[in-house]
Amino acid sequence: MRDGVNLARIGVPAVALVSSEFWAQGDFIARSVGMPDVPRVQFPHPVAGSGTDNMRRVAQLIRDEIVAALRGGSGGVR
């Protein structure tokens, strides 16, 4: 989340990818660093160690949302 905020602050289009278990923490950090609307996309937790097939499935699941968020649409935040 902080990376997303820091990149956005220097003008680089960015979207933070946040797993469902860390979504509330992401909201907290976004608020605490003063950028509550920083674009972010949620994916199912966990992905670490879940295998290549699952990583591909997750990537498919959130691909359109990432693109929409990078294009400045509102679909990035849910």
Added chain:
Amino acid sequence: MAVLTATDESAALELLHELGCTDGLPVVIPTEARVERMVVASGLPGDVSLGAMGPNLGDATVEKVAACAVMAGCLPDHFPVVLGAVQAALDPRFDLTELQATTHCIAPLLIVNGPARHSCGPIASGFGALGPGHRANAAIGRALRLCMINIGGGRPGTSDMSLLGHPGKFTFCLAEDEDSSPWEPLHVARGLAPEDSAVTIVGTEGPHSVIFVGDADDPTAPERLLQTLALTLANVGSNNAHFGKGTAVVVLNPDHIGVLASAGFDRAKTAEALCERAVNRRGLLRSLNPTMVRDGDPDDLLKAFRRPEDLVLIAGGGSGLYSMVMPSWGAGPHANPSVTVKVELDQACEIPGLAAG
């Protein structure tokens, strides 16, 4: 600072629990009068800021820290150490924001040295120093935690993502046993004068017990002790073993420190010996967590700690078979260092009867 109202102290306690302002245990209600007394005892204006406390970047003013100290059950006498602890926690090298947010169980351990062990306590260093029954140890460590909750905003599951935590996250504070130690006190080793007081903060796991039975007739005893401590420090479940960095604490009981001192090991030499021996074979680590350790010769000995200075060694605990080691997290931008801060006792204002109420 916001002021809440309640009909009585019971209602106030329930309100504080409900608002997530406690650690789950009952607190002393931080009434304006109690907070004011704590601030006055510090000799500092309440609006003096010690810095921004993460992850919430809350302004850690003396008044807010005083409110947390009141809640924790501190006496005004304890407050200079609490202020020193907060100052140490806010040192940018300590990476408090990351420490609060990590999924690791790390918690800040406070080690107190110098005259503050007595004037701000007594802060226990011997039998059961990290257990229940020592008011100053319990209250001072808890005050820092309540600051981390209420000023820093660290709350489980939303901003403090520790997967399980450990009991030291309630309170984690002891003094070094300077009186029975053959070594110079930790703060003196770090450049302060013996008459200074200091608090050292280190983020660590909970204590791991290390059993060692000495034998004055056995010349290999010092080496056996070093090996036992080092293997526990570099246990294969620790981050340090996998990351090869971080800080760890070793609390040596009077018998164990005596074994080392009589064999010519001072603090620096002991740290060097432990750093050298706290190793694992690359092949073993890769067989357990292949993605955490780079490929290479399986017989390489990988150090768990970068430098001897990353091992914080102190005297503490009762006489007997057990010492303790606390491995750590080893992450964050500064790789989890320890920070020592001088405790300012001269600014404290002694006011008769202040402890009451």
